[in-house]
Amino acid sequence: MIEVQNLTKHYGNITAIDQLSFSIKPGQLVGFLGANGAGKTTTLNTMAGVLLPSSGDVLVEGKSIFNNLAARKHIGYLPDQPPLIDSLTVREYLNFVAQLKEIPPREVLKEIGRVIELCQLHEVESRVCAVLSKGYRQRVGLAQALIGKPRCLILDEPTVGLDPVQIFEFRRLLRSFKDELSIFMSTHILSDVEAVCNDVIVIDRGKAIIQSSIHDLLSQHQEHQKIWIQSSDIEKMTAYIKGQSQVKFLEAKPNAVLVELQVNELSSQAFLKQLVENQFAISEYKHEAIHLEDIYLNLR
Amino acid sequence: MQKAIVILKKELKTIVISPIFLVILSTVAFIWSYVFVRSVIEFEQSIHTESILGSGDLQTIINSFLSINYIIFIFLTPIIAMKLLVEDKNNGSFNLLLFTPNSTWSIVLGKYLAGLCAILIFLLVSLAYPLGVGQSVGFDQSLTLTAYLGMFFLSLTFFSVNSLICSFVRSSFLAIILSVIANIGLLMVGDMSLMPSNNFFSELVMQVSVARHFSLLSQGAVAISSLVFFLSINFLCIYLMEKVVSLSRWK
Numbered sequence: 001m002i003e004v005q006n007l008t009k010h011y012g013n014i015t016a017i018d019q020l021s022f023s024i025k026p027g028q029l030v031g032f033l034g035a036n037g038a039g040k041t042t043t044l045n046t047m048a049g050v051l052l053p054s055s056g057d058v059l060v061e062g063k064s065i066f067n068n069l070a071a072r073k074h075i076g077y078l079p080d081q082p083p084l085i086d087s088l089t090v091r092e093y094l095n096f097v098a099q100l101k102e103i104p105p106r107e108v109l110k111e112i113g114r115v116i117e118l119c120q121l122h123e124v125e126s127r128v129c130a131v132l133s134k135g136y137r138q139r140v141g142l143a144q145a146l147i148g149k150p151r152c153l154i155l156d157e158p159t160v161g162l163d164p165v166q167i168f169e170f171r172r173l174l175r176s177f178k179d180e181l182s183i184f185m186s187t188h189i190l191s192d193v194e195a196v197c198n199d200v201i202v203i204d205r206g207k208a209i210i211q212s213s214i215h216d217l218l219s220q221h222q223e224h225q226k227i228w229i230q231s232s233d234i235e236k237m238t239a240y241i242k243g244q245s246q247v248k249f250l251e252a253k254p255n256a257v258l259v260e261l262q263v264n265e266l267s268s269q270a271f272l273k274q275l276v277e278n279q280f281a282i283s284e285y286k287h288e289a290i291h292l293e294d295i296y297l298n299l300r
Numbered sequence: 301m302q303k304a305i306v307i308l309k310k311e312l313k314t315i316v317i318s319p320i321f322l323v324i325l326s327t328v329a330f331i332w333s334y335v336f337v338r339s340v341i342e343f344e345q346s347i348h349t350e351s352i353l354g355s356g357d358l359q360t361i362i363n364s365f366l367s368i369n370y371i372i373f374i375f376l377t378p379i380i381a382m383k384l385l386v387e388d389k390n391n392g393s394f395n396l397l398l399f400t401p402n403s404t405w406s407i408v409l410g411k412y413l414a415g416l417c418a419i420l421i422f423l424l425v426s427l428a429y430p431l432g433v434g435q436s437v438g439f440d441q442s443l444t445l446t447a448y449l450g451m452f453f454l455s456l457t458f459f460s461v462n463s464l465i466c467s468f469v470r471s472s473f474l475a476i477i478l479s480v481i482a483n484i485g486l487l488m489v490g491d492m493s494l495m496p497s498n499n500f501f502s503e504l505v506m507q508v509s510v511a512r513h514f515s516l517l518s519q520g521a522v523a524i525s526s527l528v529f530f531l532s533i534n535f536l537c538i539y540l541m542e543k544v545v546s547l548s549r550w551k
């Protein structure tokens with residue numbers, strides 16, 4: 001369990017983060033969303049102990065990471081720039097990290113083997129870090145974070161700069177950890193959050209403006225339900241819909257219309273029944289899924 | 301302290317296998333060889349003409365060799381300090397040391413010890429020349445050894461000041477320029493030829509003059525005061541470096 005309490009960080013007279021409070025429970029996968037410059041990296045660097053806060057605290061299992069070095073062993077951090085050492089081979093590098101994280105010498109080999117297996121680094125383990133591709137650099141960075149079996153992984157925009165296949169693989173890798181540890185992942189890519197996380201915190205100019213589970217967030221916005229309705233008689237149906245006050249007409253295609261319902265006023269079932277009663281032949285209908293993206297864009 | 305050793309080992313490994321290190325070491329070794337071969341030829345000629353083995357002559361040769369050596373260190377220690385600190389900060393690997401459970405002291409100490417070892421490697425390689433030649437003519441080595449002790453403390457002092465500079469500079473180029481200037485500046489404080497006539501102030505400056513303590517050591521006068529002097533500069537720099545690294549996390 002990680003608790004972030006009233007975390008504030010000033011750079012000179014810039015307030016990068018402002019009274020941020022939240023907690024990450026075991027097994028929770030939290031997406032940390034925000035535009036560029038919103039304060040994500042600053043928050044993550046402070047949570048990992050790279051930066052010290054102007055005020056506030058970060059507690060791991062009740063102990064502050066700022067005056068308790070051992071508390072940091074529970075956190076694995078992958079900064080926005082993977083902290084590789086170019087002149088070392090992947091194995092030498094992981095060995096160095098294991099020593100920094102105070103892994104007992106007898107267990108070092110086993111632990112390195114474990115993270116190499118987890119992140120599938122067999123192919124590159126004896127190459128020097130300098131020659132690795134972007135995707136492998138990210139995976140070695142992740143392997144580094146996983147050394148010592150931390151309870152929480154903190155990742156700073158881990159998919160930036162990867163190609164679609166690498167992004168897919170990286171997300172799958174993250175999802176595979178979900179039973180063992182919690183993840184706190186910053187990103188400005190919404191599909192990252194939807195693919196990996198079950199909770200979301202949105203930060204804007206240093207302040208948390210949304211903290212919610214993704215499910216709750218989506219269902220709150222479910223009241224504006226959009227439905228595609230397919231029919232052979234679009235023109236007549238369009239005219240009918242435009243005459244209804246509870247339904248908003250959005251768009252028409254040659255064989256379908258898109259409408260928006262206020263679900264608390266008129267349910268989609270009731271609306272479809274109404275159409276059938278009015279002799280419209282409906283061949284198909286489909287709810288349009290609401291994406292985090294719609295909500296996020298509406299916030300601004 | 302254990303962490304400092306972990307960091308020291310890793311830094312030494314990366315320094316020693318880095319191409320720049322090998323290039324510099326072989327260039328420097330080439331200069332040493334050249335200077336030495338020439339000195340030995342001159343020395344042999346002087347034996348033939350005077351037919352007396354003048355140990356004073358050999359000492360002069362070794363002294364001129366040493367003076368070339370310390371010019372090399374003026375430029376060498378800034379490069380070592382820059383590699384250890386500025387490059388590490390710029391490619392993000394310095395952060396690794398900050399978020400894993402290490403005290404700032406062990407980070408700073410690890411880096412310092414790595415620089416110390418790199419300097420020792422250079423000194424030991426260059427020591428092979430005077431030692432080798434001195435051995436072959438059965439020459440008393442004690443002066444050479446104390447001179448090397450002086451050289452060691454001088455370059456370590458250069459290095460500690462350079463590391464302090466590198467701990468708050470972000471540009472490699474600027475770090476090297478500032479460090480070289482600092483090293484030359486250090487040597488100029490209390491340089492006899494630059495000093496005004498004898499007064500209290502010049503006496504004081506002499507006491508804190510790197511150049512004077514160095515020349516005392518290299519003339520064979522191993523005074524505790526000189527060792528204390530060099531060590532206190534080093535301690536002061538390490539102490540300030542720890543403060544700079546800690547403060548940069550608050551900033």
Ligand SMILES: Nc1ncnc2c1ncn2[C@@H]1O[C@H](COP(=O)(O)OP(=O)(O)O)[C@@H](O)[C@H]1O
Nearest residue numbers: 011014016034035036037038039040041042043
């Ligand atoms: N070292 C720094 N010095 C001064 N201002 C900084 C520094 N790092 C970040 N900032 C400022 O703090 C704000 C938050 O930055 P950052 O945490 O990097 O945002 P994000 O990661 O969300 O893009 C920005 O306005 C940025 O300009």
Ligand SMILES: [Mg+2]
Nearest residue numbers: 040041080157
């Ligand atoms: Mg960022």
